[in-house]
Amino acid sequence: MKKESEHVALARKYRPQVFDEVLGQPSVSVTLKNALASGRLHHAYLFTGPRGVGKTTMARILAKALNCEKGPTPLPCGTCDACREIAASRCLDVLEMDAASHTGVDNVRQVIIDTVSLAPSRDRYKVFIIDEAHMLSTQAFNALLKTIEEPPPHVVFILATTEAVKIPATIASRCQRFRFRPVPAELLARHLVLLAGKEGLHVEPGALELLSRSAEGSLRDAVSLLDQCGSAGGEAVTEALVRDLFGFVPQDMLLGVLKAILAKDERGLAGWIPALYAEGIEPAQLLRDLRSACEVLYLQALGLETTADPGLRLLEGSAEQFSFLLRRLDKALGELRFGDSPRLTLELGLFDCLGSAADLGAWVKRLEELERRLGPDSPKASRGEGEGKAVPPASRPAADVAHPQGGEEPDGAAAQAWQSAIAALREEKAALAATLEQARLAVVRGAWTVTFARPFDRDSAERGRALIEAKLASTWGKSVHLEFFVGQNGHRPADELVDPVVTSSPAAQAGTWKDAAEASPAVEPPAGFSKAQHVLGGKVRIVKKPAP
Ligand SMILES: Nc1ncnc2c1ncn2[C@@H]1O[C@H](COP(=O)(O)OP(=O)(O)OP(=O)(O)O)[C@@H](O)[C@H]1O
Ligand SMILES: [Mg+2]
Ligand SMILES: [Zn+2]
Known part of the structure; x- marks a missing residue:
């Protein structure tokens, strides 16, 4: 493996030096080359497109093409002083400004406005490359506006940005705009194979596809992912290595x-x-x-x-x-x-992803299926043998619509009564009805709880309690006492979750379910449990497992 100190980042090592080496941006390259060949040059360019697709690279190539001793030319020589200095970012006449770290108007004055009228020190043009141009402040843009509008003849501006929409129209309209595109995965893959060959790396097809896909159109990302693989795995870049290195799912x-x-x-x-x-x-x-x-x-x-x-x-x-x-x-x-x-x-x-979750009936069916799968001790599996079954606490609290009075009532009857009560209420107190609609109802063994997202809502319900309970009594057929709670997302807060019905049920007292705290090792909720929780509501506070 190469030593850290000798290692030059591959993205830098293989930065394209001429237009034809820039991949995946044919329309940009061709237009620029034609303009250079015919001498129809613009004084301000705007390069827009996603990150890592060659904007800065193209800007430097354009600067070379303009200032090459043999230029302006579509094919800069790469060997003259201008070409070499520009490639190394140390040319006095090509000023690169990173707007991300120089957003202010003072920077624009210092780097651009104050120097723009000075003649180039050696080269044909003074080229200003403003990278991440969208980061400039409004003031900075304003300061720039005049200069971009009427620059001295020897000045060329190249603005590059990933966020074209943030460039003020006043600036954008004074530039010739070039749109850079994400590089297609195939092209990324081909480029990686080429670089791997030069670096003596062998890349498995699976690894290649993963790398080029996860680079999401960015050549820089693709190359630096390959770089990391090289540093981590030596010569063989296997699919397993890539998955492991970047945490992909096997x-x-x-x-x-x-x-x-x-x-x-x-x-x-x-x-x-x-x-x-x-x-x-x-x-x-x-x-x-x-x-x-x-x-x-x-x-x-x-x-x-x-x-x-x-x-x-x-x-x-x-x-x-x-x-x-x-x-x-x-x-x-x-x-x-x-x-x-x-x-x-x-x-x-x-x-x-399995399909529509819109109807509650389907969810309840799935839930029952799920509970059946939790094992023979599962409460639902042995349902119907009467009251007093222990129920896994995680699924119990704040049940959306459970079966009032031990399952004698038809499914959803409570929910229906509740909805009708709200509908009746709407005639008299629309705001209160709306508040209740937002709340979560749970009916667990005859105990009706209503959970509100905000204390404010609970308080208005409290004020309207008599009315709400009266409406509910007439739709449900008997009088009901409602418990009001405040909880996140309409759930009861954790410290209110202990359900008296559960804790006093004989089976629970007999210790059918053990606290995770006492059980060792600690138990995880069974797979799919969160879904049950979603259907039923509530939060997992303690996980219990059946006593052996
Ligand atoms: N189109 C391309 N063809 C070949 N190599 C590229 C291309 N785009 C990017 N690269 C590689 O990625 C590196 C970084 O590219 P560059 O700085 O030009 O991207 P950029 O578009 O300016 O990205 P950013 O928006 O993040 O500034 C280059 O040094 C080069 O190795
Ligand atoms: Mg850039
Ligand atoms: Zn040259």
Whole structure:
């Protein structure tokens, strides 16, 4: 392996030096070369596009083309003083300003305004390259405006940015704009093979596909990922190394999860979850990997692309199916950013991928199936033998709509009565009805609890209690006492979660379920439990397992 000190970053080592070496930006290269060949030069250019696709590189090549001793020329020689100094970023007449660290108007004055009228010290043109131009302050842009509008004849501006929308129209309209594109994965892969060859690295096809796919169109990213592989693994860049190094989900797991999703095999999907956690997979990584696989599969289903990945190639599905999955995965990824429970978000996201979660009935059915799977001691499995069954605490509190009075009432009757009561209330007190609509109702063995997101809402409900209970009495058929709570997302706060019905149930007292604290080793909730939790509501506070 190379020593740290000798190692030059590959991205820097292989920075393109002439237009034709810049990959994936043909329209930019061709237009610039033509302009140079015909002498129709502009005095201000705006290079826009995603990061790592050659904007700065192209700006330096343009500077060389303008200032090369043999220039202006579409093919700078690369050997004259100007070419060499520009390539090394130490040419006095080519000033690079990183706007990200020099946002202020003073910097613009110092670097640009004050020097712009001075003649170039040696070269033909004074070239100002303003990188990350969108970072300039409004004042700085204003200061620049006049100069860009009427620069002295020997001055050329090149603004580069990843965020074109942040460039004021007054500036953008005075520049000739070039759009840089993300580099297609195939081209990235070909480039990596080339560099790997030069560096004496052997890259497995699977590794190559992963690297080029995860670079997401950025050549810089692709090259530096390869660089890291080289430093970590010596000469052989295997797929396993890449997965390990960058935390990708192992292929068999990814394929397993995808297969289960495509087959709508809930059981199979649930089966993968513990394995993924055991492997230490980050929820975000799994969702991203699934997303990128679905992207490939979507393009493949449309007939636009075929993947080199033999595993993926075998997965069958329609374009609609994959676009549905992409939307679901995107949603889950978005939620991950805000949620405080990544695993819950992941599991919900995965199960969401199986299909519509819109109707509660389907969820309840799934939930029952899930509970049945939790084992023979599962409370639902032996339901119907009367009252007093111990119930896993994590699933019990704040049940959305459980069965009042031990399951005598039809499913959802309480919910229906509640909704009708709210509807009746709406006639008289619309605001109160709206507040209740936002709240979460739980009915557990005859105890009715209503949980509000904000104390303010609870207080208004408290003020309207008599009215609410009266409406409910008439829709439910008997009088009901409501308990009001405040909790996050409409859940009761953790310290209020202990349900008196549960703790006083005979089986619970007999110790059918043990506290995780006493049980050793500590138990994890069973796979898929978070989904049950989602359906039922509530938070996991303690995990208990059946006593041996
Ligand atoms: N189109 C390309 N062809 C060949 N190599 C490229 C290309 N784009 C980027 N690279 C490689 O990535 C490195 C960085 O590219 P460059 O600085 O030009 O990207 P950029 O578009 O300016 O990115 P940023 O927006 O992050 O500044 C280069 O040194 C080069 O090795
Ligand atoms: Mg750049
Ligand atoms: Zn030259």
